Amino acid sequence: MTSEDLDQNAPLAAVAASADVLRHPEAGEHLLTAVELERAARFRHESGRVDFTAAHILVRLCAARLLGVPAAGLTLAQNCPDCGKGDHGKPYLPDHPGVEVSLSHTKGVVAAAAGHQPVGVDVELSTRGGSLLPVAQRVLAPAELRLVEAHPEPDRAFLRLWVRKESLIKLGRTSLDTLAAVDLSALPLDVPPGTPLRSRYQDLHLLDWADEDLGGAAVSAVSTVAPRVVALTPPTAR
Template sequence: MTSAGMTSDAIATVATSADVLRHPGAGEHLLTAVEKERAARFRHESGRVDFIAAHVLVRLCAADLLDVPATAVTLAQHCPDCGKGDHGKPGLPDHPGIEVSLSHTKGVVAAAAGHRPIGVDVELTDRGGSLLDVAPRVLAEAELRQVREHADPARAFLRLWVRKESLIKIGRTTLDGLAAVDLSGLPLDLPGGRPLLSPFEGLQLLDWVDEAHGAAVAAVCEVAPRVVALDAL
């Protein structure tokens, strides 16, 4: 496990929902009553599984930083707009010094934890084409030109999309403000398929493609996030 004394550490991971739930430290027993109630609302079993896996994985990440078992990590969410606790930004009431973020898509989940604010997003790479329709509404003009001129516009857009979604998670922008965030100064292609770390307005933005799971991932923090494998948690 990561030493709890590494106060600048930030980690992120991505895995299939099935793999997360096979982890020896996983299980629905980790969820709070509110989370179990939310999971039960899903009409499709696949959505329920993805929800549970994401909420378990973020506990595993936080437990790794804290050097405690996942059973010692309680996750809560709070919406500042309506005041309800069944959605909104996730946090750890018993460990306020650790910030967390989670994301899930069909069959794949991502999570991140750090000693500073952190955001993570994951999308399936084959979704780039369908998401491309919203590009004019969420991209700055320079970004839109980059995407249109790219050899693979769908993948280029998806790279920008997960980056921007991670910025929403960290509170740097909102869904309505995405077009005002211009990431055109960052490379769109990953060198040799390796994770790419880019500075952006005082933040460290890490993004990569997890080819094994067919997913594009982005994590952002004030310090460089470190990618960890599920079996290392």
């Protein structure tokens, strides 16, 4: 048993290739609601539809593992506090108000988390074109920006801060407009592949990891209780 298995009440976080999620025995578009299916159909490219579908399935698999129930018995909904519409915004489980969920998707990779405490998760790929530094100047605190600019791989360093901050947004601790006010410069920027890195920010537990088997994906999960990583899909054969 590893340290990841010790706290059975901890939020669960998972990351996987979209294709692996769709091969899971419980996976299928039958899990999605009519609203989700309509949203999936809006994507211009099939790859976008696949990633959206996989993320919405993976978050159900996380919640199902947490609750000890079949994924098919879980309904996922979303709500936007700004406009009140139910086709976007914070995801939740209407039939399980005591469970918090979060999801994220990028090109070919998805992440999800579920817990009895507020939880946020984000995944991004480091293999993307163009410099991220113009964005960094708008969303980083001054001390963070100095660290990124001095780093031998500034784009990768920024991406680590970005997934952390996105997770905080999904947790409800900040917003896109206030990201620069959140200073995470005291946290380590380098997360080696393999064992996830644990750190603290105020009362929060952060879990960061880098998955080189998934295109160098940078993942971050955050909660008021230390999250643990679970494997919900078999790895892609290589």
